[in-house]
Amino acid sequence: MIEKRIGNTPLRRCGHLSEKFSANIYIKDESCNPGKSSKDRAAYFMLEEAIKGNKIQPGGTIVEASSGNTGISIALMAQELGCRAKIFVSKSCSEEKRALLEAYGASIEICDNSFGLHVFNSTQYQAQAYAANHENAYFTNQYYNSANIKAHYKTTGPEIWEQTHHQVTHVVAGIGTGGTISGIGRFLKEQKKDIKVWGVEPTNSVYQFFLEQGKIENNGIVHDPIEGIGRTFIPGTFDAQVVDQIFQVDAESAKRVAQEYRAATDQLIGFSSAAVLAAVEENLSKINFKEGDHVVLYFPDHGDRYLQKLYDSNHQETTKTFDIR
Ligand SMILES: Cc1ncc(COP(=O)(O)O)c(C=O)c1O
Structure with missing residues (x-):
């Protein structure tokens, strides 16, 4: 594990x-x-809390807005959980990170920026909207999730x-x-x-x-x-x-x-x-x-x-x- x-x-x-x-x-x-960045810690703590709260089930989709590393960690863990990962990255995400996200089976959406939940074309807004509009989709929301600090x-x-x-x-x-x-x-x-x-x-x-x-x-x-x-x-x-x-x-x-x-x-x-x-x-x-x-x-x-x-x-x-x- x-x-x-x-x-x-x-x-x-x-x-x-x-x-x-x-x-x-x-x-x-x-x-x-294991996912080669610090973001494994936050991703694991956020997913553990979501599982405890019955917010994620096998077959569901885990959604996150990420500069790449959190997305990579989530994609890695989603595979073990039998879930899909849908990661919203901004245009500035490196080619190497995009390739890793794909290699771990994540589906990637490229957004204009990461200016926060209140800006329509941001990774955060789009991730939240995707989770709100899809069944069995859960937005881990690292920018407002206390499990991120807790990790x-x-x-x-x-x-x-x-x-x-x-x-x-x-x-x-x-x-x-x-x-x-x-x-x-x-x-x-x-x-x-x-x-x-x-x-x-x-x-x-x-x-x-x-x-x-x-x-x-x-x-x-x-x-x-x-x-x-x-x-x-x-x-x-x-x-x-x-x-x-x-x-x-x-x-x-x-x-x-x-x-x-x-x-x-x-x-x-x-x-x-x-x-x-x-x-x-x-x-x-x-x-x-x-x-x-x-x-x-x-x-x-x-x-x-x-x-x-x-x-x-x-x-x-x-x-x-x-x-x-
Ligand atoms: C390469 C890199 N450095 C630093 C950070 C910042 O860490 P934090 O989001 O915990 O402030 C991140 C977060 O994604 C990152 O990917």
Whole structure:
């Protein structure tokens, strides 16, 4: 059974980064999950609750709006449950993730954007509408499902706490639905409230402003495209109480950092993982790590999901911000 293999992913000390940043830098490698991303955790918890509530039966359809990874995890688990998976992705979803969704038997719908439940052509709106209009279809709704946060509160947070022998001082993670950082942050702050929980999002995403001002400003500008992270709205699965600070990173900087990291270590890291690393690099003088610090960088997936976008020098793509109006 798949659930037995989810989680307990390795936490590895990275010698290269520890030397570069003069602190103990660890990577939480979520590509070691069966579906090869952190999203197995949220998908499993959401499906487990739905099964308990009799919301999913064999032969039914599980519906989700996803940047790709949650959809892949759901498609994998739907097969075991004897269900179909219907996944609404936005145009920016990588070719590699679309191919994986198909390989796991999911049916894919491509939407214009992922701007939330109230925007007609968004993945979330279309997923909700599909589930409402089809018999035996269930929308897991990761942006408003408390099981998303719970997955990380019950598993990822405790793993980081134990794997660092209670010495963790900082966690840095990308924010998409907010489930990961909220669950990890909630658990770790209950253990030791001065552990720093830092989020990372693309330039022009709304979380940083929300954390600082308690509101969002809809100026019509959409954040840089870094798959999996950044939003134009605040989902129900973001808990601002457990996040200390949020850094913004350009897509181009994340891309450059991914390539530099490959040159230094031969490792291919994912887009949002590169954003996490770029955020630390760009803010190092402000951050001022101490030698005894134990810093966990959260890497949700692997670079093999972004071969074209990050590692193919011939690949042409606009990474400019665009406008929703
Ligand atoms: C690659 C990647 N990074 C980061 C995230 C953000 O995680 P969360 O949605 O828990 O905030 C996601 C979410 O889909 C993702 O796919």
